[in-house]
Amino acid sequence: MGAGPAGATLALRLSRAGRPVTLVEASTSLERQFRGEALMPHGLEALEAMGLLPLAGAIPQRPLCGWSFVLEGRELFRLAEPLEAGPDAAACTLISQPELLRHWLAELGELPGARLLLGRRAAGLLLENGRVAGVRLDDGQTLTASLVVAADGRASRLRQQAGLPLQRRGDAIELLWFRLEGHDPSPLQGWFTTLIGPGGLFSAFDSASGGVQLGWVPQGEETSGDWAERFAALSPPALAAWLRDAAADLREPVRLRVEVGQVERWWRPGLLLLGDAAHPMSPVRAQGINLALRDACTAAEELLKALEGCGGEEQERRLDRALARIEARRRPECERIQTLQAEETQRGLLLRRQGWLRRALALNAPWLGALVAERWRRQQLPLRLGVTNLHGDGTTPAAAAAAAAARR
Numbered sequence: 001m002g003a004g005p006a007g008a009t010l011a012l013r014l015s016r017a018g019r020p021v022t023l024v025e026a027s028t029s030l031e032r033q034f035r036g037e038a039l040m041p042h043g044l045e046a047l048e049a050m051g052l053l054p055l056a057g058a059i060p061q062r063p064l065c066g067w068s069f070v071l072e073g074r075e076l077f078r079l080a081e082p083l084e085a086g087p088d089a090a091a092c093t094l095i096s097q098p099e100l101l102r103h104w105l106a107e108l109g110e111l112p113g114a115r116l117l118l119g120r121r122a123a124g125l126l127l128e129n130g131r132v133a134g135v136r137l138d139d140g141q142t143l144t145a146s147l148v149v150a151a152d153g154r155a156s157r158l159r160q161q162a163g164l165p166l167q168r169r170g171d172a173i174e175l176l177w178f179r180l181e182g183h184d185p186s187p188l189q190g191w192f193t194t195l196i197g198p199g200g201l202f203s204a205f206d207s208a209s210g211g212v213q214l215g216w217v218p219q220g221e222e223t224s225g226d227w228a229e230r231f232a233a234l235s236p237p238a239l240a241a242w243l244r245d246a247a248a249d250l251r252e253p254v255r256l257r258v259e260v261g262q263v264e265r266w267w268r269p270g271l272l273l274l275g276d277a278a279h280p281m282s283p284v285r286a287q288g289i290n291l292a293l294r295d296a297c298t299a300a301e302e303l304l305k306a307l308e309g310c311g312g313e314e315q316e317r318r319l320d321r322a323l324a325r326i327e328a329r330r331r332p333e334c335e336r337i338q339t340l341q342a343e344e345t346q347r348g349l350l351l352r353r354q355g356w357l358r359r360a361l362a363l364n365a366p367w368l369g370a371l372v373a374e375r376w377r378r379q380q381l382p383l384r385l386g387v388t389n390l391h392g393d394g395t396t397p398a399a400a401a402a403a404a405a406a407r408r
Contacts, residue, residue, distance in 0.1 A: 001122055001135065001158055003030070005097070006275035006292035007151035008104045013050045013300040015114040019307060022143055023108060024135075026152070028119040030105075035097040036289040037208050038064065038192075041082070041090040042386035043290030046297040049390060056103050060096040060209040065190035069376075071351065072197050072362040073236055077373035083380055092384070094208040097289065122152070125161050125271070131316065132162070132270030147303070147319055150273045151292070154280035159263060162271055166280070168261040169338055173282055173345070174218050176253035178227065181211040183246040187238040188212065194348070197234040201352045204231075204239075215283070216253070217348070227253070258282060260338055262331065267323035269316070274299060278327075279334040284341040285383045291337060294390060295330050301391070302326050333388040340383055 001007065003025035011023040039047070047053045055061055066080035081091035108114050117137075126134040126142060134144035135158070150158035159166070185206075192205040202216045214231065228247030232240035259280055266278045275292035306322035307315065351358050361368060 001148065001150050002026075002152035002275075002277070003101060003105060003116075003118075004151060004153065004275060004292065005101070005289050006296045007149065008101055008108070009047075009050055009052060009293060010149060010151070010274065010296040010299055011114070012052070012104050012108050012111075013296065014303065015108055015111045016051070017300075017304055018113065019304070020113040021108075022115040022117065022145070023105075024117045024120050024122070024137070024143070026119070026121045030098040030101045036283075036286045037094045037097060037205075037213075038286035038289070039093045039095055040286065040290045040384045041084070041092070042384060042390070043293045044090050044093065045386070045390055046290075046293040049297050050293075050300060052104075055093075055095065055100070059099045059103055062094050062190065062206070062208050064092040064094055064192055064205070066192070068191045068193040070193060070195040070234070070236060071358045071365075073234065073240075074362045074365055075236065075369075076361055076365045077369040077376075078191065079373050079377055083377050083384065094205070096207075096209040099209070122157055122161075125158065130269065132268065146270075146315060148271045149299070150271060150277045151275050151296075152277055154259065154276040156273065156277035158271070159273055159277050162268055162273075164263050164265055164268065164273065166259070166261045166263055168259055170260060170342060173256075173258040173260065175256040175258065175283060176216040176218055177256055178214040178216070178253045179207070179211055179251045180214065180246055180249060181251075182249055183212070183242070184210055186212050187242050193239075195231075195234040196348065196351045196358060198355060198358075199230055199233050201348055202231060202234065217352070256283070260341075262335060262338070266327040266331070267320075269320050272299065272323050272326065279331075279338070281334075281338065282341040282345065284344050285380070287337050287341060287383065291334055294333070294386065295326075297390060298329050298392075299326050302329075329388070329392050333386060336387045337383065340379075344379070344383075 001024050003023055007023060011021045015021045064081050066078055068078040069076045082089040105116055109116050121138040122135045123138045124136045125132050126136060132148050134142060135148055136142050150156055152158055188204060188206050190206055194203045202214055204212055204214045207213050228243050228250050232243040260282050262279045263273055266273045274295040276288055281288040302322040302325050306318040310318060
């Protein structure tokens with residue numbers, strides 16, 4: 001249930017392996033104003049493990065050039081991608097998520113034993129002797145299954161119907177998200193840029209499908225204003241002039257209220273929650289799409305092993321044991337990443353509140369910039385490489401990269 005990154009890739013991986021799969025998606029369109037675009041190295045690792053790389057050339061994509069931080073209109077530092085050294089280092093890649101999902105669903109539709117149902121919602125779970133045995137759709141159709149996977153997003157209906165409560169972490173995160181089309185190229189030149197000043201905090205990047213996306217962290221309930229001018233007031237001269245020239249084409253924002261947390265338990269017999277349904281993420285560093293892909297990769301590995309050479313009640317027992325293993329392997333990374341996201345958010349909010357600190361860093365950027373950049377780069381390693389091994393069999397990628405950096 002749910003044809004986002006977790007649902008689409010898991011369905012495709014299982015179907016490629018010859019398992020009958022029905023993928024149900026509530027929407028008839030995959031377009032949304034806000035969908036994560038950044039595939040970090042740990043998300044690319046999951047795609048590679050599932051046999052989904054290289055990405056098709058028809059999918060809009062571009063490597064991110066790097067990261068830039070601007071305080072008081074002055075650049076504090078910039079770091080080029082990839083942030084890690086070595087021949088195997090991977091750069092963050094920006095993609096059009098709707099086009100990527102359409103590509104995967106088109107392949108799924110061609111595979112024998114796979115079904116795709118768009119524009120259908122789950123109305124309830126089917127239970128048999130206390131076990132989830134399928135779903136009832138909103139048109140009255142029933143789908144029976146050995147396993148129901150709820151990958152239906154942060155407001156998951158199936159999570160609520162299954163009685164699996166969400167344990168929230170901290171206050172909800174508020175974000176205003178904007179798109180600016182038709183003014184390519186932008187002065188950002190492929191750099192993800194975060195800008196902080198007395199007027200607020202926002203980030204901007206060149207979208208893979210063209211145009212610029214901007215995220216504003218509001219103070220209180222602010223939802224309107226001369227946004228182009230507010231962005232320009234925090235920007236260096238070239239970017240400020242470009243934003244003012246493009247002001248008429250800046251779309252009204254989408255207000256995102258993001259609750260972060262973990263489900264008390266990711267599964268019950270016959271049902272597994274994945275992605276934001278299991279652990280709704282903060283938008284910081286695009287972890288939602290990347291952790292969803294890692295969830296799907298681990299789930300495919302465990303489920304395919306559990307389905308080998310058995311049926312009936314034995315298959316149900318093996319599936320349920322696999323669900324417990326999936327949660328045990330994936331929960332620690334998701335919890336740790338949420339903690340790291342919260343810490344990064346607090347650092348940004350501190351700079352927004354403390355004018356003296358912003359000014360001191362901006363004035364001393366020629367001397368302090370490199371030191372701050374190196375500290376920030378090290379903090380990003382687990383958000384890029386993951387904090388647990390994808391296959392659960394050894395040293396974590398972030399730990400290995402940190403050790404290599406220490407040796408250098």
